[in-house]
Amino acid sequence: MxxxxxxxxxxxxxxxxxxxxxxxxxxxxxxxxxxxxxxxxxxxxxxxxxxxxxxxxxxxxxxxxxxxxxxxxxxxxxxxxGPASALSELQRAFVTHDGFQCGYCTPGQICSAKAMLDELAAGWPSAVTKDLTSGPIPSDEELSERMSGNLCRCGAYPNIIDAIRAVMQAEEPA
Incomplete structure (x- = not known):
């Protein structure tokens, strides 16, 4: 022991x-x-x-x-x-864009997406980053690669990317 x-x-x-x-x-x-x-x-x-x-x-x-x-x-x-009574913007985006089906992977997906957004804001490249100066919102391919450590058996990937993209677009300066 x-x-x-x-x-x-x-x-x-x-x-x-x-x-x-x-x-x-x-x-x-x-x-x-x-x-x-x-x-x-x-x-x-x-x-x-x-x-x-x-x-x-x-x-x-x-x-x-x-x-x-x-x-x-x-x-x-x-x-x-964010608790159920006060969801974060990212949590709300997952709900709005149906970024889940069974929901089992959703907490890990959201935590990973939060960190990934912070990594992007800090200018961290990924394996598929072509140009760090190309714009504030990367391609779907890059977002998918950055989230590749989180699997969804239901296949909600397009909606997960849509939720992440919605948060990124809301954060863009006008």
Whole structure:
């Protein structure tokens, strides 16, 4: 049996203490200990993106990360982006553009899209970026590539891209 380890994390703005098995994933800590069940366990192998959360603003697969590794980190889950009573602009866009069908992947898709929009704003290139100065809104191909770590078994990809594009267009200066 492993000895318990301790870490202090900030989750959706609230300080949270982890005291437990050092082998416990961040995903299981969020879901089982903190009861933040918006983040989903899909493949549990880092291949589907259903468990995507933001750690210090960067998207990660929480199933592949140990909770104890995040001492001092700020974690944002889908619940932290906006509660049901006050959805974020991105969450509202997913609803408006039907960016989901069964909805299982949606929390990870939205968290990933939030980080991707921040990456674009910071000028980070992707594998298919042709020109960083070509314009504020990249092509559908580039948006799809940037979201490629998040799978949707239902095939809602065009609507997910439409939702992301709508948020980007709303943010464009007039």
């Amino acid at each position: 492993s000895e318990n380890c301790a870490a202090r994390l900030t989750v959706n703005g609230s300080p949270e203490d982890f005291l437990g098995d050092p082998r416990r994933s961040l995903l299981d800590f969020l879901r089982l200990d903190l009861k933040l069940t918006g983040t989903k366990k899909g493949c549990d192998h880092g291949q589907c993106g259903a468990c995507t959360v933001l750690v210090n603003g960067q998207r990660i697969n929480s199933c592949l990360s140990l909770a104890v590794m995040h001492d001092g980190d700020e974690i944002t889950t889908i619940e932290g982006l």
